[in-house]
Amino acid sequence: MQDWISVALPKGRLGEKAYDLFERIGFGCPAIREDSRKLIFENAEARVRYFWAKPSDVAIYVERGAADVGIAGKDILLEYAPEVYELSDLRMGKCRMMVAGCPGALREAGRALRVATKFPHIASAYFAAQSRDIDIIQLNGSIEIAPLLGLSDVIVDIVETGTTLRENGLVPLEEVVPISARFVANKVSYKFKNARVREMQERLGALTALK
Amino acid sequence: MNAPAARKRSELAILELRALYEQYGYREFRMSRFEEYDFYAEYRSFLQAENILTFHDPSGKLLALKPDITLSIVRSVKEGASLPQRLCYSETVYRAAGDARSFREIPQVGLEYIGEIGLYAMCEVLSLALDSLAALSPDFIMDVSHVGLAGGLLAETGLTASEQAKLSACIRAKNAHELAALCAANGVHAALAEKLAQLSGLYGPSHAMLPAVRALDVNEVTHAAIEELSALCSALSHAGCGSVNLDFSLLSDLSYYNGVIFQGFLPKLPACVLSGGRYDSLLQRMHKPGGAIGFAVNVGLLDALGTPPEAYDADVLLLYGTDPEAPEALRRARELAGAGKRVSVHKAEGGAVRARETLRIGAEKSR
Numbered sequence: 001m002q003d004w005i006s007v008a009l010p011k012g013r014l015g016e017k018a019y020d021l022f023e024r025i026g027f028g029c030p031a032i033r034e035d036s037r038k039l040i041f042e043n044a045e046a047r048v049r050y051f052w053a054k055p056s057d058v059a060i061y062v063e064r065g066a067a068d069v070g071i072a073g074k075d076i077l078l079e080y081a082p083e084v085y086e087l088s089d090l091r092m093g094k095c096r097m098m099v100a101g102c103p104g105a106l107r108e109a110g111r112a113l114r115v116a117t118k119f120p121h122i123a124s125a126y127f128a129a130q131s132r133d134i135d136i137i138q139l140n141g142s143i144e145i146a147p148l149l150g151l152s153d154v155i156v157d158i159v160e161t162g163t164t165l166r167e168n169g170l171v172p173l174e175e176v177v178p179i180s181a182r183f184v185a186n187k188v189s190y191k192f193k194n195a196r197v198r199e200m201q202e203r204l205g206a207l208t209a210l211k
Numbered sequence: 212m213n214a215p216a217a218r219k220r221s222e223l224a225i226l227e228l229r230a231l232y233e234q235y236g237y238r239e240f241r242m243s244r245f246e247e248y249d250f251y252a253e254y255r256s257f258l259q260a261e262n263i264l265t266f267h268d269p270s271g272k273l274l275a276l277k278p279d280i281t282l283s284i285v286r287s288v289k290e291g292a293s294l295p296q297r298l299c300y301s302e303t304v305y306r307a308a309g310d311a312r313s314f315r316e317i318p319q320v321g322l323e324y325i326g327e328i329g330l331y332a333m334c335e336v337l338s339l340a341l342d343s344l345a346a347l348s349p350d351f352i353m354d355v356s357h358v359g360l361a362g363g364l365l366a367e368t369g370l371t372a373s374e375q376a377k378l379s380a381c382i383r384a385k386n387a388h389e390l391a392a393l394c395a396a397n398g399v400h401a402a403l404a405e406k407l408a409q410l411s412g413l414y415g416p417s418h419a420m421l422p423a424v425r426a427l428d429v430n431e432v433t434h435a436a437i438e439e440l441s442a443l444c445s446a447l448s449h450a451g452c453g454s455v456n457l458d459f460s461l462l463s464d465l466s467y468y469n470g471v472i473f474q475g476f477l478p479k480l481p482a483c484v485l486s487g488g489r490y491d492s493l494l495q496r497m498h499k500p501g502g503a504i505g506f507a508v509n510v511g512l513l514d515a516l517g518t519p520p521e522a523y524d525a526d527v528l529l530l531y532g533t534d535p536e537a538p539e540a541l542r543r544a545r546e547l548a549g550a551g552k553r554v555s556v557h558k559a560e561g562g563a564v565r566a567r568e569t570l571r572i573g574a575e576k577s578r
Binding site: 063064065084085086087088089186187188190191192194 | 350352354384385386388389414415456458460476478479480481482483
């Protein structure tokens with residue numbers, strides 16, 4: 001008998017698109033399409049189980065083995081550096097981690113650059129590589145407002161289309177790293193459920209390579 | 212004696228593993244004193260723990276709560292001692308918790324083989340690692356790797372240490388897509404990049420994987436590593452030790468290991484429960500002859516599996532009613548204990564004690 005595989009999906013558009021992929025490679029779970037208050041969805045035939053998690057928590061569920069595999073943004077993987085295998089790049093949910101601010105905000109001002117971000121680890125590593133002294137201001141949302149109110153000089157955040165930035169008079173200044181969704185696996189599940197995890201990895205790989 | 216069934220999994224494992232190691236002539240090493248902080252600071256690159264708990268002794272010397280046992284064991288081997296030395300231990304180490312904001316006590320059982328490390332020594336230690344896992348769970352996996360493979364391939368890239376570290380991180384995460392991108396960006400030859408990608412993705416039983424591993428041979432370092440692994444795997448199978456998986460994403464990020472490295476896993480435990488390898492370089496740093504290979508079992512993890520299902524707190528729950536019955540209760544308790552039973556004596560109902568049998572002083576009846 002095949003092992004059950006638990007899949008952690010990030011709540012929201014990215015997770016729904018990712019689920020479509022799983023359905024196309026033969027790991028569908030029709031119950032997930034029904035609008036319900038259930039938290040966990042199972043398909044006993046395919047022996048697969050899905051649940052929705054906050055995008056930034058997916059890596060934690062996978063790292064701790066509550067999920068065998070999951071879909072996580074590269075931003076989350078870089079920020080939290082979870083001990084997981086990053087098995088494939090799904091080439092979806094593409095965006096960029098950017099430094100943004102008012103034009104010219106990166107000019108040396110003889111003091112530490114104030115950086116507002118949800119991603120303190122990524123921002124610190126990026127500026128440390130430039131030997132630039134920074135002061136991290138960790139926020140949990142509406143990052144764009146920080147430079148407008150003088151809370152910070154720049155922000156480090158995910159930019160998809162840049163519309164929010166433009167509407168607030170901000171411009172992308174430097175690209176930190178390109179981001180996309182990744183298929184990740186718990187290291188121990190990868191070993192004990194190797195055939196199933198690899199089957200998923202290979203089928204997802206074949207599908208995303210077509211793009 | 213009846214089985215001490217109410218013990219926690221970790222306690223049972225400690226007893227069982229030590230008995231196993233003693234069967235193969237491993238003497239117990241006890242760490243009876245605190246090491247000075249400077250000792251750990253000097254060998255920091257050989258420590259898995261980044262944060263060390265320190266305190267001052269009454270004379271003002273800075274001491275440390277042991278973050279590691281291996282360093283002390285290797286140091287304890289006197290010059291001129293007859294080699295090999297086989298030592299085992301069961302100790303508590305103190306390390307920062309996962310969030311690095313607090314410290315945890317981690318009970319560890321392990322062994323070290325110190326001396327000339329040949330094929331036999333490696334096989335003995337690996338077979339004991341396999342036996343240790345088998346003692347903990349009927350279902351387990353042991354992964355074996357060799358630092359020479361990734362090391363030899365990375366050296367061929369000619370990249371700087373920090374660039375190689377980025378490639379290592381990709382290998383460790385089995386992240387073939389970024390590995391390929393990094394190789395391309397740094398001008399690594401396509402054939403070599405392909406070998407690195409294969410190395411990171413390779414996983415499976417040693418007998419099935421070895422042919423694929425042989426195709427990754429690029430220089431003397433990889434050649435020696437492959438020959439060693441192959442000899443090791445066939446010796447283990449000859450001796451009927453059970454099978455191991457090869458996984459080269461198992462990399463050492465320390466200067467610690469210099470040969471074979473291995474990790475053991477149990478189902479339902481998301482971290483490795485056993486880890487070890489060969490660490491000759493520590494002996495060289497300490498100016499000692501020979502090499503060493505060993506492993507540690509993180510027995511504390513086992514308690515996450517819960518107490519064994521058939522757990523009893525006592526064989527006999529002995530109940531008495533009033534104080535005049537106390538002398539008789541004590542007499543019966545001593546009698547039962549003398550007969551090898553575990554007894555728990557309680558006034559009245561005995562609360563939550565789980566016992567195989569209940570006896571009542573006066574009107575003795577069992578349930």
